[in-house]
Amino acid sequence: MDLSYSAEDIAFGEEVRSFLAEALPTYISDAVRSGGELTKPMMEEWHAILNKRGWLATIWPKEFGGTGWSPVQKHIFEEECCRAYAPRIVPFGLSMLGPVLQVFGSKEQQDHYLPRILDGTDWWCQGYSEPGAGSDLASLKTRAVHEGDEWVINGQKTWTTLGQFADWIFCLCRTDPEAKQQAGISFILVDMKTPGIEVRPIKLIEGGHEVNEVFFTDVRVPYENLVGEENKGWTIAKFLLSHERTGIAGVGFSMQALEEVKALARKVRRGGKSLMEDPLFAARIAQVEIDLEAMKITNLRMLFKAQEQGAPGPETSLLKIKGTVINQELKDLARRALGPAATPFPGHITDGNLMFGPADTAHNAARYFNNRKTSIFGGSNEIQRNIVTKTMLEL
């Protein structure tokens, strides 16, 4: 048992810091800090910068162009990126489809798609949820029929994050309606430019546009866009979801949020003193800071375990349950610290109507509302509890 960083790890941290100081454009980190929506070119630019440095695919094996980093290195990198307000890397190609293709894809699929994920040619989105299939994902109805050398797809996907920017979508489709629910599903890759696809925006609680509905009407794609075996897509779906949960503790983002809350509480005045001197508020901060301190170690312990086992295990569900709640608590504290100064609607924030502090602080109410999503997406926290019940408690 040894929590200290090795000399190599410390040197690596310094290398990451100096890289970020040099390579991360200020206009991008400012946009992240201010909490508004990032533009597509911003996200693409950061993706390309990381790819050029070879630090993009942190969870891929080296043979596919990944970094081959140790758990500690991944942790250091994530922490430093958050500290520098680097954008979150869009995960759909890198963290979700990439690992799927590496395990289930054909050699041709690997050779074709993986380099295009790295160089940013293809922006991927995720076609999982449907209006009638959320937590009960296996009840999905989007139908793919094998006709000649094509799939003909009809149906609807929803909650498609950043689908408005995507070139491709990976879809779970029902390919055998007679089979038992999980048995008749296939994993199919679809070019978003294919005729019959329509993307409609969903406006979220805080007014932002990050998710969409995607409609499929007689969409025809080549049969070889199938990944793995026909009707065996559920195995892939589960594999992908377990990868989706790595890094889902969001420890780096919560550390960033904690620093912001502390800075706010020191600036905000209440009753002639700083809010930090209010024992009730300070106690709320202290309690969540302690939870986060524990979560940092829990996250590292699970990363190590994942490395030893070669794949993330069901413990990642525990990370998701606790990590999202910690993050939500921090967003709530930031909103409460601001009090009425959190009032302006994001679209109406101007220097003239700000009651307090720099413009970025005014976004805290929006961030609080937006972040309620984290305990719902990626398998709701209730679904995570079901997973742990089955796999770890064996009830």
Place this chain on the structure above:
Amino acid sequence: MDFNLTEDRQMLADTLGRFLSEQYPIEHRNKVAYEAPFHDPALWDQMVELGVFYALAPESAGGMGGAGFDISVVFEALGQGLCPEPVLAALMASRLLTSAGVEQDDLLTGARRYAVGISEIDAPYELDHIATAATAEGDGYTLSGRKSTVYGGHIADVILVAARHGGGLGLFAVEAHAANVTSYGMMDGGGAAEVMLDNTPAKLVLAEAEVALQDALNAGIVALCAEAVGAMEVTHAITVEYLKQRKQFGVPIGKFQVLQHRAVDMLTEIEQARSITIKAASELGGPEASRTASMAKNLIGRVARLVAEEAIQMHGGIAMTWEYSVSHYAKRLVMLDAQLGDTDYHLSRVMAGYAA
């Protein structure tokens, strides 16, 4: 960075765990833990022979360990076995003697039993409100005051007492027979004592003892946190097993989602508790020791109470009985919050760090 135990520590954990499960089954434990002398003198001697105390002291003091992880390994095993022996008293005394640079062979060999008197009725946790005072007398000292809930004080030969001295705190050794010691058994088993000092002769061990006392408290906190983690692990395992076996409405109650999710939440929090204990153990003796110890004791206080109360509730009536082991684990988990600073006390210590 490495989350595996060293071979030596793993061996120590296995040996102690085996010893406790073979020699100290819960029925025996409950028999000795609630009747004077509130422990098993024969098993205490055997634990001494196993070298448990040597693992708690550094080589410089004649021991073979003394690091945070040596302490946590020992106490996690003690917690799993719900051991009522006052090892915490020996640990904290050893820690103080090490800081003072005083030879401690009699402690390590078990020749003399030590306890530590810090707590007072009006200052159960905080060092800066200690009222017990030392007076120089001839070439020695006398102490006056009352030390409260002195863990292990019921069987101690020597009590190391924190007392006001020269504008600060000094550490003094008092022969137990020279003091007025009232022993009693505790709610959660094991023994403690009230120690009344009235011009009681004492030997100065360390003149300026604040730093040493804080270090002993930090080590004690790591020990208590690890003990809690061990006890919570067992409590959770018994609870999950019960969910599989107990049938109501024709099905095992573990099939009910309301209980499943609560069992998962217990597990999540226990993992967090284990993590913060690892953190505090790794920082013990370093500049962040007090802060991380406070973080750990706060989280342990919250989680231990959750696990105790949920375990009782999910079992139903059976865990309310003396007969069933969970009731005894639950008592230990709840009552250890009142040892060496409770949830609120340690939260306020973390908050105090924000003032800077």
